[in-house]
Amino acid sequence: MNFKSVLAKKRFELGEGPFYDAAARALYWVDIIAGEAWSLSLASGSTRTWSFDQPVSAVVPRQNDGLLVALADGLAFLDPETGGHTAFVAPEGKGSGNRSNEARVDPQGRFWLGTMQNNIGPAGEDLPITHSQGALYRVTPDGAVTRMEKNIGISNTLCWDEARGRLYFADTRAGVIYVYDWNGATGEIANRRVFASPHERGFPDGSALDVEGCLWNARWGGSCIIRYAPDGRIDRIIDVPVQQPTSCVFAGDDLKTLYVTSARAGLGEAANDFDGALLRASVDVAGQACTAFAG
Template identity: 30%
Template sequence: MTAAVAIDAARARLAVDSRCRLGEGVLWCERRQALWWTDIQSARLWRHTPGDRRSRYWRLPDRLGSFALCESGRLLLGLAKGVYSADPGAAEDLDALAPTLLAPVEADQPTLRINDGRCDRSGNFVFGTLNEDLRRAPMGRFYQYSRRHGLRPLALAGVAIANSLCFDLDGRGLYYCDSRQGRIMHVAYDADSAQVGAPEVFAEVQAPASPDGAAVDSEGRVWSAQWGVGRVVGYGHDGRVERVVEVPTSNVSCLSFAGAALDEIYITTAREELDDAQRRAQPDAGGVFRASVAGVRGLAEARFDDR
């Protein structure tokens, strides 16, 4: 990875020793000052409140690829084969959630499941699917879900592993990637019509790094969790690397800006795809890490409009 600008570096430290098989999709709820994330392969939804350092999880009926905070306080869940609604607040004394199906997704495609997703700045949930077949044919698609329009496909080319979904500050541009292609793309996006423009390459990600989850900060930088190389990278508006957060485990999956001032970065990781020797060398793999980068703040997470 090269850049023509000076690169500021920071280092993340373990915040929650959750030991997830595949920690992903981390979001910060500024109302409750709570962190949410999913362990996809274990079908668990996690919550951590830094104020009292308490963590817990709920079991789910299927794997949770991504999710969104809702205006009502509920959660919108992208389980493997459908979009669901759930209310963890009504299940504080339970160890499992019983979500309600809102829309099935690709029920006729058994190898596809919902993967990365995020709310756009107009309150719609945008997500993509992943092909679990070992040949990884680019069959995955991107969708927008809303109460008003239901499920609408986005006119983007098929992918093997949909990832990196996040939005420009004004909500009129969408970032995304196929993790297997090593390029973060940018496309014009209209939330009302669910229409997109012609994709352009925003940033090239050099192997062995693979772009995973992403987020946009308050100045419009794109921050990318990079699987396989133990880092989160902050890209400037021109797609060049400006900041790096080093994470002491290889498989870094997603990030969220958090804290009362949104000046912390929480980062999910995975134990998946590590052999026994790597797991011994990386005992904190699967945990959630925290870092602060001088002068960097995020935005409150957009919420799904379920009113």
Template identity: 35%
Template sequence: MQTSEGVRCAVPGSDVLGETPLWCEQTQSLLWLDIEQARLQRFHPASGRHDVWQFDERYLGTLALLRRPGRVLLGIDLALETFDLGTGAREKLCQVEPVGTDTRLNDGRCDSRGRLWVGTMDNQLARGSGSFYRVDPDGRVHRQFGDVIVSNTVALSPAEDRLYFSDTRRYITWRFGLDVAAGTLGPREVFVDYGGRGRPDGACVDSQGYLWNAIFAGGRVVRYAPDGTVDRVLTLPVSNPTCVCFGGPDLRTLYITTAQRFLTRAQLRAQPWAGSLLAVYLEVPGLAERRFGRD
């Protein structure tokens, strides 16, 4: 089954807070998280295989591919750890914020130098206690700025001269100049101001430099031109899309994670795909995911 927009259900599920889909070109598989059930998941479209790794911690907040095959980087509560998909071995890379802080890691993205740009967020969804960081391959953590409620929409332009970032609960997406060689951000400018009516969540950039942004509680994914104007709106049969990425052999499949969080029983009955992994085929391809670490 698919919608009039061409959206189909790729993996039926019940993710409380599905998030952070990433396409691994090496294995031709998609990885993503259920943040609130602390689950890492992998889907191999060619075989239909769906693997799930369960963790005992409270949150799995962010995910990145590693340059070393068969491993990923996970944001576990407030620490970053490497995880071996084959053996289950874990190794702590760094503690981003102190244990006991009422925050957690959230959305992040790697640059071509193998660094992770990642934010933290307030667990109460109201206070500006989160921050945004650059984490180097050796585990050094560099705070960029604070006063963040819910960090999201971390995405880089194809030339890596722009970085996008949203504070979901401030209803704004900003754009920063990025010097990728130095690993520094320029001044911020407003890219999209939702005026308190839209919650910008996870995003990715396609090969034309357009930003695809999931709008949580808005039932849509929006494609923004580089100047911030709306280019396309993809309506969805679920209220809570959370993040997007391009995958498939030609990077023309847009995968969309979704959430059941905040939905009533009546809404869940009316939205059977809520908490599932959705997909839609598009004409414009995406970009290969950049990986964490050194060669």
């Protein structure tokens, strides 16, 4: 598969959270450490950046106009024109020792937020992760917050398979991808079990689902994406030219272009020319569409 860097020489410290807005033909993602949210117009190739005074782990469009961002200490509404933001809800708030990490919207428009022990210092330096104290939250459009999981090391991978009634969720620290029974109508989850065990090609980071129900999982430290069949079997391993791919999303008019975020953080002199790049490649299967936050 021929991956190309999308933004020439631009490299991100911790690129994450790609989201494709089909209506606007726009790709969104973040640089967590830099505290930046980004958008790319697939039509014009132009980009926009919004900066924050703290880490930001996700940016998604709202059905009621504007954007929703996951900041380190809670969720906020972002006005894309002015760059101003207003607090929405704080599932944990300040003082928990945690920060936001993985975040995505389910097919019904609810926002799901995974947290983890904060590992980013005030100057962007790396801090050790010593406890599995993160959690998973479900946020409804009216701002109601429900904790769905606890004792998570590093929250990652949030994907919903409507056809099979499943939620996929990973704990990178444990090296495991879990699958739950998921009720789309109520948003409830149950019956957690291991979907994919630790693998020698890196640790599970963010993922995307294709129309065949296969999970494309970016492997931190593994320089690849693993495509898992619905039964947990490894269908293929796709090499990528970065050491730390962080997540992926399907985009384009036919949803057959895979965008991959990556990180340069922690690599130092071992970083290659592509580490931290936003990558793009054509694929042979369409992905499932992203959903805007219903608030």
